[in-house]
């Protein structure tokens with residue numbers, strides 16, 4: 583594919599987290615006085631020099647065992663988090679379904695959150711007004727739309743968040759495991775919507791432990807292990823590596 587078609591270019595991404603150890607005040611004082619203050623924290627590398635391109639129209643599955651860095655990688659792609667080093671270039675509008683309810687304010691109603699979230703995802707007030715009925719209809723939570731979202735179940739959060747995100751007409755859609763919290767009918771509806779987005783030539787990055795679902799949706803698979811990219815190939819090749 584020529585470089586014009588690249589919508590995400592992740593170059594040599596590293597993400598380090600600082601893990602804090604809990605110490606008593608006395609320990610901290612002794613450590614500081616003995617000049618060992620730097621040992622109070624340690625660094626953990628969650629993403630280790632990962633590079634890849636995502637092309638227009640591709641659906642890539644990001645797979646790997648627990649703690650391998652998948653969710654961190656999605657947050658770096660979405661811009662919610664910055665890399666320690668390396669760069670992420672994005673072309674087009676990104677919608678991320680990364681954490682259920684992220685970007686939702688608990689004290690606001692569903693209706694207010696649709697406007698807030700839509701605006702965060704780059705929609706104008708007029709676009710949100712025009713899409714509002716369709717957003718609510720897709721989510722099927724009409725009855726609760728004027729209830730504060732702190733009273734929503736995680737499935738209700740997902741319904742509204744997914745619905746807002748797909749209505750923003752994203753070029754790139756990032757989806758974390760969260761589909762798991764929806765009930766089966768809603769999951770089916772989301773999967774159909776994902777098919778529609780694929781058919782419309784959108785680019786998707788999906789994180790899931792449901793390898794059969796990944797085999798059905800993804801063209802390509804990237805396997806992360808301890809933060810490193812160990813496979814970037816067909817989805818079948820990626821799944822084989824994980825299952826071997």
Ligand SMILES: Nc1ncnc2c1ncn2[C@@H]1O[C@H](COP(=O)(O)OP(=O)(O)OP(=O)(O)O)[C@@H](O)[C@H]1O
Nearest residue numbers: 599600626628646647648649650651652653654655
């Ligand atoms: N904010 C943070 N502070 C410290 N460590 C973190 C933070 N976020 C993630 N980590 C660590 O980074 C590593 C990768 O986490 P991440 O959530 O990206 O893994 P994952 O592959 O998505 O895992 P899972 O399959 O369990 O969801 C884990 O060891 C996790 O503890």
